[in-house]
Amino acid sequence: MRRPPVILEGKDMEIEEMQPPAPERTLPHKWLPNDAKPLYSEPGGAGMYLFKSAEEKVRNHALSRVEEGLEVMGFLLGEVFTHDGHEYTVVRDVATTGLESTSVSVRFDPDGFEALFASLECARFRYVLVGWYHSHPGHGCFLSSTDIATQKGMFARPYHTALVVDPVRREMDAFCLVDGEVRRRKFLVYWDEYQNPYYGESVRSRKMRA
Numbered sequence: 001m002r003r004p005p006v007i008l009e010g011k012d013m014e015i016e017e018m019q020p021p022a023p024e025r026t027l028p029h030k031w032l033p034n035d036a037k038p039l040y041s042e043p044g045g046a047g048m049y050l051f052k053s054a055e056e057k058v059r060n061h062a063l064s065r066v067e068e069g070l071e072v073m074g075f076l077l078g079e080v081f082t083h084d085g086h087e088y089t090v091v092r093d094v095a096t097t098g099l100e101s102t103s104v105s106v107r108f109d110p111d112g113f114e115a116l117f118a119s120l121e122c123a124r125f126r127y128v129l130v131g132w133y134h135s136h137p138g139h140g141c142f143l144s145s146t147d148i149a150t151q152k153g154m155f156a157r158p159y160h161t162a163l164v165v166d167p168v169r170r171e172m173d174a175f176c177l178v179d180g181e182v183r184r185r186k187f188l189v190y191w192d193e194y195q196n197p198y199y200g201e202s203v204r205s206r207k208m209r210a
């Protein structure tokens with residue numbers, strides 16, 4: 001995979017102190033696997049806050065290929081903040097492009113890079129690449145050895161998140177690297193004052209083919 005634009009890597013980024021989204025505007029994802037739930041009853045903030053509209057794009061993308069059993073992937077775009085010594089990201093949007101995918105693998109179509117970078121450059125804000133998402137249709141949420149290699153190669157910073165969605169089992173979970181080891185990351189869906197509260201069950205599979 002070619003490297004993403006430097007502007008989005010967050011290399012010389014100053015991490016701002018910022019209060020995380022208010023608890024009344026956040027919820028754990030409705031598709032959390034059962035074994036992820038204990039983490040959410042522990043005290044402490046989330047490592048990632050996934051804006052409702054970005055979450056819907058990820059889920060719709062995964063659902064759009066579910067009948068063919070194909071994986072999808074894309075980038076998570078947002079900001080990195082710190083609060084009381086705890087670093088977290090806010091994912092505001094996602095970006096993707098043409099994909100070469102099977103039921104067990106996915107990569108960006110080499111011809112799709114130009115379109116992808118164009119869409120990244122069009123992002124209204126100077127987003128940082130805070131991670132990536134991909135789907136495991138019917139296989140559950142985990143990081144495969146290929147996924148771990150991708151994470152170590154491209155998303156090795158502490159704030160980087162790998163969001164995995166299984167549109168068949170209806171599961172979504174998030175992971176990160178801590179000292180090179182894969183760890184589950186607590187993430188919450190949040191919405192702002194202009195959006196309705198989050199109703200995860202209302203999104204339906206959409207046909208995106210012509």
Ligand SMILES: [Zn+2]
Pocket residue numbers: 134135136142143144147
């Ligand atoms: Zn995977």
